[in-house]
Amino acid sequence: MRTNLQKIAVLSIPLLILAGCASEPTGPLAYAELSVGLDTQCESFQTGDAADQITVLGDLGTQPEVSFPVPLSGAGIETAVIIEGDGGEVLGGQQVLLHFAGFNASTGDTLQASDFTSQDYVPQDLYPGLVPDFCSALTGVKVGSRVAVLLDAENAHGNVGIQSLGIGASDGVIFVFDIIEAYLPRANGDTQPAKAGLPTVVSAPDGQPGIQIPSSDAPDEYMSAVLIEGGGEPVEIGDNVVLHYTGWTWDGEQFDSSWERQSPATFPITPDGLIEGFVMALDQATVGSRVIAVIPPELGYGDSEQGSIPGGSTLIFVIDVLGK
Template sequence: MRLPIALTATATLVALALTGCTATPEPQAEPGASSDLIEVRGDFGDAPRAEFPTPLRPQETQCTEIVEGDGETLGEGQQALVGLAVYNATTGEQLQSTGFGDEPAVPVVLNDGTLPGLVKGLSCASEGSRVAVAVPPADLWGEEGNAAIGLGGEDGIVVIFDVHQAFLPKANGSPRITRDGFPAVVTAPDGRPGITVPDNPPFETTQVEVIKQGNGQTVEDGDNVVVHYTGVLWDDNSVFDSSWESGAPASFVVSEGEGSQVIPGFSKALIGQQVGSQVGVVVTPEDGYGDTAQGSIPAGSTLFFVIDILGVA
C-alpha cells in the first residue's frame, strides 16, 4: 500500500498548508480588528485579490468569513482541500497563491503538523467558506521568522482560504452487527479503532463486513478515496500500519484493475461502499502481499483492516 506523505510546517510556501457523538467543533479564532481590515475581491474558487493597511500586526490569530460555507466548521484532525493566497502582513507583498481556478486544491490537515495559525484560521471555516486570516509571528515561526520565504521575526502573514472540500474526521454511520468469527472492533470517541482478532483460523477468502453504515457518496472503481485505517496481522493481532498514528488521513486510488494504489483486498473493501461507513475486511494473502514479506508483514500473512471512509476527492 502506498502511504501518504507526512504533512509538516516547513519553510516552503506551499508547505505552509501542506504541512462517539460528535459535538460541533469550537473555532480557535474569531474575527478581530486586523482580519476585519482585509478586503477581498473575486469570486469563490478564483484567485482572490486582497488589500489591507500595512503594517498589519495582529496580536493573535484572527479569522473573518468572507463567503459563508455550509455545514459544521472544521475540527481537530480533519482534512480539507483548499486554495490559499499568502501575503506578508508587514509589507503587503503576495508570497504565494495556489489551488485556485484550474489548479489542484491543496490538502491541509488540522493537526500538530500544520502551522498553528493556519489551524486556528481554518477552524473558523467550513466547506464552501472563503475566510481571511491574520496570523502573528507567534503562531508561525516565532522570533526567528522564516528567511526562506522573506518573513522576519516581526512579520505575520495574511492568508485567504477557499475551502473547496472538507472530509469527515471519522466514520459517522449507523452501527451494524457483524457475523460470528469476525474480528471485534470498538471505536474510541476520536474515531480510533480497537481491534481483537478471534482465535479461529482466518477465512479462506477475503471477507468484508460493514461495521457502520454511512449514507454518503458511493465509492466507484477508479475513485480517489480519503480514509482513516488501521491494519493488524491475523496471527498475533499486532498493528502493522495505521493512518491514525500518523495524525492524517490517507488518500489513494482504488480500482479492481490497473491504476489501483492499494492491495486488491483493500479495493474490494471500499468499492461499492458509501462515505461515512466504517468497513472491516479480512484480506487473504492472495488479495494482500502473497508470498512476499512487506516490512513488518511476514510472507503469506492474512491481514485485517478497519477503514473509515471519509470522502471521495
C-alpha cells in the same frame, strides 16, 4: 499502498496553502448532512480587530485582491469571514480542499498563492497541534466560504521565521482561503450488528480504531463487514477516495495507520496500486462508512515479506471512507 499527501503549511507549501413537512432524502448525503453530530477537534475560529482590517475583493473562483495596513499585527489567530458559504462547518481533525494566498503581515510581501480560477485544489490536513495552526483558524467556517486569517508569529511558524520565504522570527502571516470542500474526520452513520469471527473494533474519542483479535487461528477465507454504514455516495472501482485506515497482522502487530500520521490517505481504488482484498473491502462502500476486512495472504501480499509484514500474513484493515 500510497499514502503521502501534499499539505499547505508555511513550512511546506510548494514555493511559489423549512416550513412544512420534511421529506426523505432522495440520494446520497453530502458533507453537511454526513457530518451532523460529530464533535469539533479544535476551538472554533475567533474574529479580531486586526483581521477586520484586511480587505479582500473578488468573488469565489477569482483571484482575490488583498490589501491591509503594513505592518499588521494581532494576538493569536484571527479569522474574518469575507464571503460566507452554505456548506457544512469545518470540524477540525480532517482534510479540506482549498485555494490560498499568503502574505507577510509585517512587510506586505506576497509569499505564495494557488490559482483560484482553477480546479487544482490544495489538500490541507487540519489537526490540533500542527504549525501553522490552521485547525483553530478554520474550525467553524462553512464550506464554500472565503476567509482572511491573521496568524501571529508563534502560531504561524513557532517564532523561528522562515528565511527562504523572507519571514522573520517576529513576522505574522496572512492567508486568504477559499474553502472548496471538506472530508469527514471519521466514519459517521448507522452502527451495524457485529459479525461472528471478525475482530472486535473499539474506538478512541477521535475515532481512531483499535482491535481485539479472536484467539482462534486466522480464517482461511476473506471476510469483511460494514461496522458503520454511512449515507454518502458508494465507492466505485477507479474512484479517487479519501480514507483513514489502520492495518494489523492477525497476530496483532500494527504495520500502518493514517490516523497516527494525522493525514488521511487519498488514492484510486484499483487493483493496479492496491492489494486485492483492500479493493474488495471498499467496492460499493458508502462515504461515511467504517469497514473491517480480514484478508488472507493470497488476496494480500502472498508469501512475500512487505516491510514489517512477514510473508504469508493474514491482514486486518479497519477503513473509514471519508469522501471521494
